[in-house]
Amino acid sequence: MGNSEHTKRPTRDLDYTPVVPLNAQEEANATPEVQVLNGTLENVNNTVKRIERNPIVAHMLRAAERFNDRMGNQFGAAITYFSFLSLIPMLMVSFAAGGYILAAHPTLLKDIFEKILANVSDPTLAQTLKSTINTAVQQRTTVGLVGLLIALYSGVNWMGNLREAVRAQSRDVWERTPQDKEKFWLKYLRDLISLIGLLIALIVTLSITSAAGSAQETIINLLHLGAIEWLKPAWQLIGLAISIFANYLLFFWIFWRLPRHRPRKKALARGTLLAAIGFEIIKIIMTWTLPSLVKSPSGAAFGSVLGLMAFFYFFARLTLFCAAWIATAEYKDDKPIPGRRPH
Secondary structure (H helix, E strand, O other), X not given: OOOHHHHOOOOOOOOOOOOOOXXXXXXXXXXXXXXXXXXXXXXXXXXXXXXHOOHHHXXXXXXXXXXXXXXXXXXXXXXXXXXXXXXXXXXXXXXHHHHHHHHHOHHXXXXXXXXXXXXXXXHHHHHHHHHHHHHHHHOHHHHHHHHHHHHHHHHHHHHHHHHHHHHHHHOOOOOXXXXXXXXHHHHHHHHHHHHHHHHHHHHHHHHHHHHHHHHHHHHHHHXXXXXXXXXXXXXXXXXXXXXXXXXXXXXXXXXHHOOOOOOOHHHHHHHHHHHHHHHHHHHHHHXXXXXXXXOOHHHHHHHHHHHHHHHHHHHHHXXXXXXXXXXXXXXXXXXXXXXXXXX
16 A cells, blocks of 8 residues: 555645746746736636625526536436427327317318318328328227327326426435335326326416416507507517516426425525526527528428427426526525535
8 A cells, every 4th residue: 555645636726726836936037928927817817706706606606516416417308308209199189189170070171171182282192181181080089098198108207207307406415315215106196296287387377378468469459559669568578577477387386396395485486587587588589590490491391390309408407407596595594404504
């Protein structure tokens, strides 16, 4: 065995490491250009440290560090995969629902066939579309039941992955505690209940957004305010605020229900607001970029698929980062939680 002094790893001075190390004699003998360079680098280093000591910046850095250490990118990719996979059974259920509607309205089915023959010049393609619609009508029950079962299974697994990812960011330690280990049937039951709750929260969110938008349009038309140009930014801001409020309700349910423990109220409120605003920014960006993406031939074929994958991925990353942000929040008036170490 070697000497302990040789095996001991040298420590790093994290507070200040000069780029051009100079002792007092070297500093005195250095050229003016080197002295100016070292002074500039030292000022930049001090400025960066002052910025990092800012409470908001320090909190963001802690959240980013936890997000990376707790495999936030990998969890986000897994959630994206299961989100995209869940679309297939949902399309099957939609396919079956369309079959029931067409079976109950034969005239509507006939009108669709006539429009296909009138608008599709290729007879082979027209026949294929007609056969597909007939299959949807004839096998609507089988397709619907199979799609519903697969959608239920994939939805529960999607919720399980989201729950585990959020809990990984919310726990004080990376490893799972004995309280996190559940029986197989209890785990699936909790995920099923959580999935139902998330669907209810999503329905409430969409209902609020839709109802508020319709009410706003009705009020504008009744009062004849649509022609007033300077009021249009105000209406847009009102609609944006309503949409952010709806997003807030959705993320509040996620951050309140999925972690094993209840987050602190102030951190939960602010982290949920951060997620709601970020989600609205994602929706605005996707709304602007998708139309231009599908204009090219390759975009028309793959643009919608890539857009959905990007949407799911950014949603997952935003959710997990805000969960890490909530978990790393520190406020002076917070009550100490037993077993929780300060960051």
